[in-house]
Amino acid sequence: MAYAKRSDDSATPGATAGVGVQYVEAVEGDAGQRLDNFLVRTLKGVPRTHVYRLLRKGEVRVNSKRAKPDQRLAAGDRIRLPPVRRSAEETPGATRAPSPSLARLVTEAIVYEDADLLVLNKPAGIAVHGGSGMTHGVIEVLRAVRPEATELDLVHRLDRDTSGCLIVAKRRAALRDLHAQLREGQAEKRYLALVCGKWNLGQKRIELPLATGERRGGERHVAVRSHGQMAVSTFRPVQFFGNVATLVEVEIGTGKTHQIRVHAAYAGHPVAGDDKYGDREQNAQLGAYGLQRMFLHAASIGVQRPGTHEPLVVSAPLGPDLHAVLDALGQRAVRGGGSRRGGARPPAR
Structure with a gap:
């Protein structure tokens, strides 16, 4: 031994x-x-x-x-x-280098970088780390293209099909500092999501416990359970598209697995394109407007800079594919009598 x-x-x-x-x-x-x-x-x-x-x-x-x-x-x-x-x-596979196209996609997604951390606008369809049939995720690609950066590590996670702000620490001290901020609820995470149906709940704070289990075949599944860990999400409507869908802004006070997706579904308005917690018929209907993936985007994240604790807020714009869906829905809403906006607008292209 x-x-x-x-x-x-x-x-x-x-x-x-x-x-x-x-x-x-x-x-x-x-x-x-x-x-x-x-x-x-x-x-x-x-x-x-x-x-x-x-x-x-x-x-x-x-x-x-x-x-x-x-x-x-x-x-x-x-x-x-x-x-x-x-x-x-x-x-x-563990030592095979990522393809040049994947390496370029990940490195070009970096929207902010300093001595302690970098932030990517993670593309949808790429996991944050390898596994489950994927040799390389974001972190493996970054470690491969930056072999001299020996302390690169994920600060938090995003689902594979979620796009947007993802923080990677470049130093262990920064990782510990940022993890502490997340544990203490000091980070501000804002998402944009398209949910099915007309959100008539106004600004809604959802505070429900979530527990993770496994379905047949080992697939991870999260559900509202009394014995789970408490998760807090605040939804606010941004734009209505008739009775078809609503663009909402979501702020989360916790970072539980599939939190927004489960809370939205529990409220009766699942995230559009969500094939795990969503509605198959509504997803098919939205497919007619060009939606080909889950519409969930980490629009911005706010933390304190490690060491100095000065505020840092980084934003990531919606991708062209999601903007195209909103444009198509907007045109439909205009033909049907117009859409109504809330107080916020999605990030500019």
Whole structure:
């Protein structure tokens, strides 16, 4: 049984295919990092999907206790690593470089950057990290095109089909600072969503507990459950398109998985194009207006700059595909008697 203190981003000494159980100790630079991200970096060559399987089975322990993927590490934590197969030969996809087109798409999506962080207008259809059939997500692409930036890490997540503001930390200290802001509710996240039907609820604060489960086949599914974690979303109508759809602005005080999608569906107005929590017939109707993906966009995010704590607000414009849907709906509404706007407008093209 091997034991090593983690001192950098290299693989744990002796951690090659066929080695037995190992124990590693988190150092100061790991403090505040999510366990799943720590494992992906430490168990080089192991697919992320396998890392999550190990966590679900309880084969990874922190201080002799079962741990969840989102557990934050502290310096001195003792992490049990089970024997895994992870050589480059056995997992060739883990070392394959992203395609030039994908690398260009991700790097051109950067809308803000400083010494501590960068913000992307993440394109829809690209996951934030690899797994579930995707070799490369945003973070893997950035690490591949910037090999000298050894501390790049996701500050938060967006669903694969959600576009918009995504923050990536460039230094561990910045990651810890930004994670603390998210935990304490100091970050301001604003989304734009097209929801099905006419939103007649006015400005509506939805505060409901959400719990994550699995459907048949291992698909993740979130539902309102009394034993879940509380999630808060505030919806405000921006523009009505008759009885067909409504553009809403959503501010979230928490960052739970599928939060906006589940809250919107619970309110009777699912997000347009949502094939998991949405309405199939309404999605088909909106497809006639050119909607080909879920209409959910992280329009802006506000945080405090790590270290100085000066305010920083970054916005990401709607993509041309979503603007085209709004234009088509607007033309239909004009023919049918006009659409009515609320107080805000979607970001300019």
